[in-house]
Amino acid sequence: MGQSERQKMAVGEWYCCLDPELDGLRTLAREAVHEHNTMSPGQRGGIGPALSMLFADVAERVFIEAPFHCAYGMNISIGPRVYLNAGCTILDTAPVRIGEGCMLGPGVHIYCAEHHKDPAQRRRGLEIARPVEIGRDVWIGGGAIILGGVTIGDGAIVGAGAVVTKDVEAGTTVIGNPARALVAK
Template sequence: MAETDQNEIRARIAKGLVYTETEAAFLAPARREDEIFAYNHTPPGDTGRRRSLLTEIFASVGERTVLQAPFHAAFGSNVHIGDDFFGNVNLTFVDDVEIRIGNDVMIAPSVTLTTTGHPVHPARRADFGRFSEPIVIEDKVWIGSNVVVLPGVRIGYGSVIGAGSVVSRDIPPMSVAVGTPCRVVRPITDADLASRA
């Protein structure tokens, strides 16, 4: 594929427009499948090897990162992770475009962060037609078990996403949000300093 064609497809992807598997095939070398497989099969005690693999897999990875195996990623190379990150088992990154995770973020088991969706009409899903929009998770966010974060979402500083939620729109900073679709139920205030929940 000519470089001009690749640039045109990259521009369409960046605008959140539909593109196909065949059109995006030139992006395949950015996938880190072998490295992800190796990470998921590296003993937990081999922290040096695990750290080395994380720096090979992700676009950037901060200090004191804990990522429990197994995890999964479409690419891995489109994920940016800040300092003091904790990701529990079965975290899935559908990172066809960027996922940016800030500092001090905690993610519970079986969470999916998906930058990619598919058109509703079946004719537009031919050749795995899809669209992609970046996800941003700001500093100090906590995401509960079995949450799904959909394309284009930003979760604001300090917010908590309740277990089982489907996050289809932005969540403002310092909010507790739950449900399907996920909605803000209350702000986080200083009163929460004296509370367990």
């Protein structure tokens, strides 16, 4: 018997996102996200209980402002002392790792899924998942978009509104669309 669509997604092969098993997993994520986003802040604490249980790994002192959205949750790992401001979205069709001490501004989006370039294949729901790795002590400004397959090195800064399509070296500041290193004058 061949691999399931979930297995194909997990190993970075083309898969059909219209699969019933994947739809069921997205439904679980929507329920956890709904709980997180609608609980009173005092009751929720840093992260809603269902969302915390859904994630692959959540360290101590993680704070995720509401509203928040994720596709699956099960592919997200968050290190200690991480802060996600309001409106962050993580479409985690592949592993997303956020290192210790990171700060993500409001409306930061991380997109792991890449849809097929052929319109007929897109209609069939074919996509491929690419992981995102964010090192320690990274600051990502509000409205930035991080695309799948990107690694952001320790201590890097991503300027507000940047669209990150390629790896960012440790200690580098990137800005713009597509994001490029800021050069001091």
